[in-house]
Amino acid sequence: MTEQLDDMYRDIIMEHYRYPRGHKEISEPDLANQGHNPVCGDVTEIKLTLDGDRIEDISVNCVGCAISVASGSMLADMIEGKTISDVRKIAEVVRALIKGEEIDTDLDLGDLEALEGVRNFPVRIKCALLSWTTLVDAIEAREVGQTVEASTTE
Amino acid sequence: MRTGFVSSDLASGDARVPDHTGLSKEAINRDFPILSRKINGKRLVYLDSAATTQKPQCVIDRIESYYASQNANVHRGLHTLAEEATSAFEATRDKIASFIGGVRREEIIYTRNATEAINLVAQSWGRKHIRENDRIVITRMEHHANLVPWLVLAEETGAELEYIPVDSQGRLILDNISNIIDSRTKIVALTQMSNVLGTINPVDEIIEVAHRRNAMVLIDGAQSVPHLPVDVKALDVDFMAFSAHKMLGPTGIGILYGRESLLDRMEPLIYGGEMISEVRYDSADWAELPWKFEAGTPNIAGAIGFAPALDYLNSTGMDKIREHEIELTEHALDRLAGLKFIRIYGPTSSEQRGGIISFVDSEIHPHDLAQFLDASGIAVRAGHHCAQPLMGLLGVNSTARASFYIYNTKDDIDELVSALRDARRYFIND
Numbered sequence: 236m237t238e239q240l241d242d243m244y245r246d247i248i249m250e251h252y253r254y255p256r257g258h259k260e261i262s263e264p265d266l267a268n269q270g271h272n273p274v275c276g277d278v279t280e281i282k283l284t285l286d287g288d289r290i291e292d293i294s295v296n297c298v299g300c301a302i303s304v305a306s307g308s309m310l311a312d313m314i315e316g317k318t319i320s321d322v323r324k325i326a327e328v329v330r331a332l333i334k335g336e337e338i339d340t341d342l343d344l345g346d347l348e349a350l351e352g353v354r355n356f357p358v359r360i361k362c363a364l365l366s367w368t369t370l371v372d373a374i375e376a377r378e379v380g381q382t383v384e385a386s387t388t389e
Numbered sequence: 390m391r392t393g394f395v396s397s398d399l400a401s402g403d404a405r406v407p408d409h410t411g412l413s414k415e416a417i418n419r420d421f422p423i424l425s426r427k428i429n430g431k432r433l434v435y436l437d438s439a440a441t442t443q444k445p446q447c448v449i450d451r452i453e454s455y456y457a458s459q460n461a462n463v464h465r466g467l468h469t470l471a472e473e474a475t476s477a478f479e480a481t482r483d484k485i486a487s488f489i490g491g492v493r494r495e496e497i498i499y500t501r502n503a504t505e506a507i508n509l510v511a512q513s514w515g516r517k518h519i520r521e522n523d524r525i526v527i528t529r530m531e532h533h534a535n536l537v538p539w540l541v542l543a544e545e546t547g548a549e550l551e552y553i554p555v556d557s558q559g560r561l562i563l564d565n566i567s568n569i570i571d572s573r574t575k576i577v578a579l580t581q582m583s584n585v586l587g588t589i590n591p592v593d594e595i596i597e598v599a600h601r602r603n604a605m606v607l608i609d610g611a612q613s614v615p616h617l618p619v620d621v622k623a624l625d626v627d628f629m630a631f632s633a634h635k636m637l638g639p640t641g642i643g644i645l646y647g648r649e650s651l652l653d654r655m656e657p658l659i660y661g662g663e664m665i666s667e668v669r670y671d672s673a674d675w676a677e678l679p680w681k682f683e684a685g686t687p688n689i690a691g692a693i694g695f696a697p698a699l700d701y702l703n704s705t706g707m708d709k710i711r712e713h714e715i716e717l718t719e720h721a722l723d724r725l726a727g728l729k730f731i732r733i734y735g736p737t738s739s740e741q742r743g744g745i746i747s748f749v750d751s752e753i754h755p756h757d758l759a760q761f762l763d764a765s766g767i768a769v770r771a772g773h774h775c776a777q778p779l780m781g782l783l784g785v786n787s788t789a790r791a792s793f794y795i796y797n798t799k800d801d802i803d804e805l806v807s808a809l810r811d812a813r814r815y816f817i818n819d
Contacts, residue, residue, distance in 0.1 A: 237429075240764045244757075249816070275756050276773045276786035298786060300756035301816070362756065 242352035243359070248305040251346065255304055257295040257311025264294075266377060270369030270386040272361050277303045279366045281310075281373065288318045295366055302350075302359050307366035309347050319374055326371050333363045361388040410713035412705070417796045420445040420701075424796060431766025434801045439584050439612060439745050439792035440770055441634045447697040448637060455693045463689055464663055464680070478689055481696040482679070485644055488699050489629070490620030495678040496652065498645040499687055503611040504534040506630035506645035507578070509682065510607055511538035513655045514628075515576070521547035524574040526604075528553040528561055528590070529782055530583045533775040535609040535630075539578060553579070553595075555782060559586035559735040566598055574604040581613035585774045585790065586735035587718070587745035589613070596626055605651070611635055615794070616714055616743050618707040621646055633691065637698035637795075642691035645682075652678050659684040702795075710795055714744035717793045717802060721746055724806045730813060734783055744793035747774070750809070753816050755789040761815060762789075765808040 264282035271278045277299030284291045293315050297307035314322050329347055331338035335354035353363045365388055372386040411417075417424060423443050426433045435443060455477065461470035463478045479494075486494045500506045515538075519525065525539050529552045543550040551569055554562045561579075570577055577599040581592050592608055599606045607628040613619055614629075615636035621629050628647050634640040647655075657664055657675060661684040666674045675681045702710065718739045725731050725748060734747040750758055759771035770790045773780045780786060791805055813819035 237764055240761065243760075244816070274772060276777070276780060277756075278786065300754035302757075356760065359756075359760070 239352075239355045243356060244301060245349045245352060247346050247349040248301060248352075251305035251308040252301040255295070255297065255308035255311075257293050257308060257315075259294045259296075261292060261294045266373050268369050268373035268383050268386055270365050270372070270388070272299070272303070272365050272388045274358075274361060274388070275300070277362065277365060279303065279307055279369050281307075281366060281370050285319075288320070290314055290317055290319070290322065297366055299365065300359075300362055302353060302362040303365045306350060306363045309345075309350070310366045310370065313345065313347060314370075323371070323374065326367050329367055330364065333360055364388060410709060410716050411798055412795060414798075417798075420447070421796050422446055422449075428766040428768070429764050432804075434765075434767040434804050436791040436793065436797065436801060436805060437768045437770050438635070438794035438797075439790065441640065442615065442637050442794050443796065444639070445637055445698070445701050447701060448639065448694050451697045452639060452690050452694040455690050459693075462686055474689060474693070477693045477696070478687070481692045481699070484696055484699045488703070489614065489646060490622045490624075492621055492646060493649055496646055496649050498647065498652070498679045498682045499692055500630075500643040500645055500682075501641055501688070502634075502643035503609065503630040503632040504643070506628075506643050507535055507607065507609065508538050509645055509658050510578075510628050510630075510647070511542050513658050514605070514651065515539075515542045516546070517654075517656065519543075519546045519548045519575055522573060523548040524551055524571060525549070526551045526553065526570050526574050526577040526579075526599075528579045529555045530559065530561070530586060530588065530776070530779050531578075531580055532584050532609065532611070533777070534611070535578055535580060535607075536778070548575075549573075555779070558737065559583065559588045559783075560741065561588075561590055561595075563591070563594065566595065570595075570598050570602055570604060572602055574599065574602050576605045576607060578607040578609065580609040580611075581619070582616065582743045582745070583735070583779075584612050584745065585747050585776045585779055585788070587742035587747075587792075588736055589617070589741055589743055592626070593624055596624060600625070612743060612745065615702075617711055627651060633695040633698065637701055638695035639688075639691040639698075641688045642695055649678065652682070655682075657681050657684065661685050663687075705795060713795065714793055715739045717797055717799065718742060718744050718746070720799050721791065721793075721802045721805075724802060725809075728806065728809055730819070731809060734788060744797075745790065746792070747788040747790045749785060749788050750812070753812055755787045757816065758789050758809075758812055761812045762805070762808050765804075765811065767805055767808055769805070 261282040265285040267282040269280045279297035283293040293311050295307040295311045297304045328340050328342050353359050369386045372383050376383040421443050459473045461474040463475040482494050482497045485497050486492045556562050582589050596606045605627040608626050610629045610631040614631040633642040664676050664684040666676045730751045731748050736742045755771035772787050
């Protein structure tokens with residue numbers, strides 16, 4: 236069990252938790268959404284600016300456990316400079332990784348690989364997905380010309 | 390960082406304090422088989438009784454013996470099995486009536502849980518008696534189960550929902566109580582013991598004020614009835630809701646106590662079999678109390694399995710249980726106060742609180758803390774405890790919560806305290 240615990244709380248996760256990336260304010264975002272996990276009360280707020288279809292700048296402000304904060308930080312790291320369609324692909328791979336599902340990809344996930352330890356703790360999967368769900372909901376709404384006000388992990 | 394995961398020797402050292410008021414170690418081991426279980430290689434330290442309690446062997450045995458030798462539907466058969474099942478099912482009702490102070494058996498309604506009991510009052514009594522501009526009074530420390538039903542009722546009827554405030558120590562502020570419970574107030578619904586803060590509320594005082602205004606009072610006894618001697622007659626309360634599974638009994642069986650004169654005039658909430666006296670093609674008459682509110686096949690095994698739980702509590706004595714929990718709570722408050730990184734919520738005096746302690750670590754999120762404790766065999770709850778508005782009032786998103794019962798010992802608390810220290814080493818190299 237300690238091994239499983241260690242596998243979830245990897246050094247790289249704890250590093251992101253203590254020094255989360257994207258922890259800032261964006262005053263005039265092109266896309267924004269808030270997400271919360273009703274199970275534990277964790278909240279995240281994501282804002283980004285776009286240059287055409289490319290993400291120019293992103294902020295992730297997550298108040299939560301080590302897993303949800305680290306995952307949000309890695310999200311900020313990973314998607315800055317990517318296009319919207321890249322983000323959708325990455326989000327799909329991350330979701331599969333966290334849930335322990337097989338997925339065929341040659342994508343280099345970098346630090347995000349560390350999230351695979353979460354799969355042994357089903358209750359924590361939602362923590363790891365919080366920021367990703369929040370971002371993907373905002374993107375999907377934008378694609379059909381709508382906006383979202385809030386997302387939940389439920 | 391992770392090499393810091395060592396089990397402290399505090400819990401196994403000579404500093405062990407004997408328990409004076411609790412069950413003996415032998416009784417705990419004999420009566421609660423689950424507590425011999427190892428969790429992640431460690432002795433299970435179960436500190437989540439406010440969520441649900443563990444079951445003694447006598448309850449487990451009774452459910453098995455009912456299914457193995459008496460299984461039948463109740464109230465509708467003339468054969469031996471049906472008679473035995475019915476008589477055991479109804480015998481529990483008598484035990485409950487006597488357990489809460491000797492009320493009439495007609496005043497004890499079986500429900501699924503305390504939540505359903507509260508909903509029954511809100512929807513049956515409430516819809517009949519609450520009108521626009523009436524007032525419903527609850528408190529700022531209610532569980533969602535005693536908040537959402539009134540929120541919905543207020544919205545449906547146009548009544549006003551007013552809250553009794555809570556101070557920084559998690560106690561009700563009663564200074565302004567006669568203005569809050571005003572002449573428009575039709576019902577006051579409040580918990581006798583907070584599931585988050587452990588606060589024991591002075592319900593007698595509030596009942597007196599409410600009755601002076603001719604308002605009804607519903608007590609959410611989900612946390613109090615299992616842990617305190619509760620006498621509904623002495624309290625002179627109108628409705629009380631509680632749940633078997635939080636007092637050594639099975640899940641799926643809750644209780645609504647209601648004053649007979651009130652229940653008599655209430656409409657059933659669910660219609661069907663077993664709640665009727667006569668059905669015609671164009672009309673139907675309701676059964677007598679308590680069956681009017683018990684449509685359909687009930688949780689027979691649950692009710693029957695609840696009886697030995699009540700016997701167990703009676704033979705231990707509710708006064709003794711309260712005394713034991715005061716001792717545990719004092720020990721826990723004392724030991725936790727020694728951890729500078731832990732902040733405790735709720736009253737600081739054990740007289741004003743039950744064995745429920747919510748706390749946060751200054752740096753470790755409750756979720757991470759609970760996960761770490763579980764790896765050490767310690768079960769606590771982490772989250773908003775179905776009291777989101779109260780969390781907002783406390784200025785947190787969630788807390789960790791340790792809660793005690795009859796089978797906990799000071800060793801359990803010492804193990805918690807030592808694991809909280811270990812968690813600091815694990816997460817922040819402290």
